[in-house]
Amino acid sequence: MGKRKRKRNRNRSGRYYPSKKKMGNRRWEELNQDCLVEVLRKLDIESLLTNIPLVCKSWYKASLDPKCWKCLNFHELASSPYLRPPYNSPFFDDFNILNGNNDLTNAFIKFVVDRSQRCATTLVIAGFFTQQSLEYVSQEFSIEFNYMHLSTCSKKNQSIMGKRKRKRNRNRSGRYYPSKKKMGNRRWEELNQDCLVEVLRKLDIESLLTNIPLVCKSWYKASLDPKCWKCLNFHELASSPYLRPPYNSPFFDDFNILNGNNDLTNAFIKFVVDRSQRCATTLVIAGFFTQQSLEYVSQECPELKCLNIPMEFMFGDEGQHLSKFIGSWENLELLSIEICYYLDQILTPISTHCHKFQALCCREIQIRDEDAMAIVKLEQKIKYLRLSSCLLSRENVVMILKGCRHLELLIMRYCSGFNVDDEILKLASHIKTFDYQGTYA
Template sequence: MFFTLSTSPGIEMEERKWEDLEFYCLVNVLGRVGMKSLLLDVPFVCKSWYKASLDPSCWKYLVFPKDLDSELDFTLIDRFKEKYKIENCSVDAFTKFAVGRSHGNCTGLYLPNGCTEEVAKYVADECPALITLSLPYDSIRCESSIVPSLIGKWEHLENLWLGSSENLVNIITQISLACNKFSGLRISSAIIQEEEASAIVTNLPNIKFLLLRGARIYFENLVIILQGCKNLVHLDVRDCLGFDSDDEAVLELASNIKTFNCEGSTLHDYDDGVIDHDDLVYDGYISN
């Protein structure tokens, strides 16, 4: 493979091989191609690319597909098994393998659906530098979830995206104790009652980004957040159930927030079932 260099217009271009590119430059480029290419394409180009793909810097930001295990689709795991001639590979094993490639340097991690608490434990031990973490519904859906007890290991955490609001009070209590730079919380398919709203205000008074799109949150609980979180610069409560998007009291309380989105929110669920909460989980899981 070749790339061309030219110092100025009109000067004949010089052809050079990609494998001759300085190693640190190659690592910098490959760190941007994504997990799928790092696993299925890059290592098979040439020896220098394979060597560069093993550098932990290429694995600092890991976005797993939402579904790694599906009977309907040919998933990334299926392609991985086919490429490497592997007979069996679970979601947990694949996730640990990819996370392990970072050798503790991972700063952004978006875990897939289907991984167990064992993966959460592994991430807590192997990724102390995490700044952004997205946990799927599976990891936090039961009251006995270990996630709250793991938060203390991510002292650099600034952004957390959750697949549900279960264990929310315990999770944000631990965040307040361990994560001094925390600024952003996103929850998919949330149910925000008075306890959750009060916990957000009490434990995260300086939070800047709060995304609750598609949540069930009554007017009075939204007011608790609007009155208590004075440093919010972005609040997303679109498509929520429990208050009207044109409520004057809500709009007045949110007038000091730089970006306030509440379109589609309604007091009553006139069209029950219209909101696809599974889609909202994925939207909250990947989108910025």
């Protein structure tokens, strides 16, 4: 009992982490695969196919684990100007998969589905799915499948210098990865920080706070990079029985942040926002936001471009205060909102202060006369307008079409209160894309 206690390294929260001396000789391939898979399984399909396999051989091996492919969100891959951020992806444009070639598209979907090894539990279908791909998916998901969401929407380089070619290690896609011999002496802290940050920035807030900092010191340092906090999705943290998976999270229940303590909730939001260092460009508000937290976010996120307001926030009393702060985001380009009874009050400051605004997405909103007039006031700004399952009269549709002459895309799917006749089609003739599927009077 009289011996001196060994000094242990601890962070601010009191958790133990290995000393630098102990970490010095650790190699990439020694990183626990279960821990790595737990991180990679939260990435999207594009990252798992194009970024992760190129880091090193161990990361490529981890990306093949079926756990990484339990959630197949093909909707994120679709390139569309009216999809909610961060779902805008140039993946298919870059790789020419969707250029009218159904065989190539079906082969790609089959390739991704096969990675799950019949273990996928979540599927988000995209607009490029064909009957053949749907049939294949239905066969491969016949055992373990509990959730589905229906969404709307090279040759190898050769040397001609006559020299003998050096043998290079390549995976099935023909991409080069380092040999095991070269990787042998690489250590964790030597992993390129920019590459690591590019991966971590696609994780959610919960993972960046509770999982990544405990891997090692270099990962903790990378998680502090402002690039990892450009997209602040608080909606994923909310524990709610009617939220879509994988958004059901016990995070707040575990840490007792939402037990009626607004001061603790505001402090947590402030802590997360400060991590972005005023560089956040995407914000998804949750139902637990208060007026105080809204005010702080409006001051500390001056570069905000995309704002998403879900229905549970609009149901509360705090939603009425949003119009006071939304004008602070002068760089705002896109607003997505659900079930709002005072849309005109929110759009008025946007037309005055947000000079870069160009896209509006509304879902399950009754568009009144004053709301339609507020949309028309955005005439010189708005280029993309999406109304999903909204109720509006024929007069308001005509008002919007006559007033918004700069529209390039107009989506009015499953809206009620009007029928699309020849007059409406004539007024919409200047719009490049006009989709009115499912509308009825």
